[in-house]
Amino acid sequence: MSQPLIIYIHGFNSSPDSFKARCFVKWMAEAGRSDEVLVPRLPHWPQQAIRQLEQLVEEHAKRDITLxxxxxxxxxxTWLVEKYGLRAVLINPAVRPYELLAEMLGEQGNFYTDERYELTSEHLEQLLAVNCGVLKEPARYLLLTQTADETLDYREAVDKFSxxxxxxxxxxxxxFDQFEQVIPSLLAFAEGRVELPLQTDLTVAAEKD
Structure with missing residues (x-):
């Protein structure tokens, strides 16, 4: 059996220093599984980010990869799953970022690295170029989403990954509040199993600190 590998892919203006990334890396380290996780630092240009991720997947093609x-x-x-036939856990995923970010054109700053750059229409064009309209195998995805997402409309993801x-x-x-509580489900999916509280498609109340 090939060695498993989980590649954590951070979001817009984020980095491997984000809370969820650090939480997941810590969890894996405490389980003695640090060699099973990679968290690449991605550039803000979508085309460059996708190429970097493709190279990473191809470099580890002999391993059992989950995103x-x-x-x-x-x-x-989603692009990588459709291209390489992987499986992926999606956490409050952006479905149409080329539309969402159209309202944010102009100067941007990474929340963790302090990098400054200009978000342009070319960024949007590069995002649109890797849009996946139809999913070949929906079962390759596990969607984790919360309804009070203040950035994205969770219903878009629920619809796309219905x-x-x-x-x-x-x-x-x-x-994604209480992220650490869903890590066991994430790891189960990486092993090819769906193990969610009570049932596969479940609506539960999110706990508050």
Missing amino acids: VGSSLGGYYS DSPKLVQQGGSHG
């Missing part, structure tokens, strides 16, 4: 994509990382993950296993939590946030 974990957050927000824009979920959008990138035939995929999913967990829809009432409340929460774009950052």
Whole structure:
């Protein structure tokens, strides 16, 4: 059996230093599985980010790869699943980022690296170029989403991944509150199993700190 590998793909203006990325890396380290996770730092240009991710997947092609994509990382993950036949866990994924980011053109800054850059129409064109309209195998995706996402309309993801296993939590946030509680489900999916609380398509109340 090939060695498993989970590639965590961060979102827009994020990095491997994001809360969820660090939380997941810590979890894997404590389980003695640090060699099973990679968290690449992606450039802001979609074309460059996709190429970097494609090269990473091809470099580790002999391993059993699962993607974990957050927000824009979920959008990138969809492209990679459709191209390489992988499986992916999508956390509050962006479905049409080329529309969402059209309202944010202009100067941008990465929340973690302090990098400054100009978000342009070329970014949107590059995003549109990797849009996947029809999913070949919906069962390759596990959708984790929360209804109080302040950045994205969770219903877009629920609609796009309507035939995929999913967990829809009432409340929460774009950052996905209580992320650590779904890591066991994420790891189960990486092993080819769907193990969600009570049932595959479940709506539960998100706990608050």
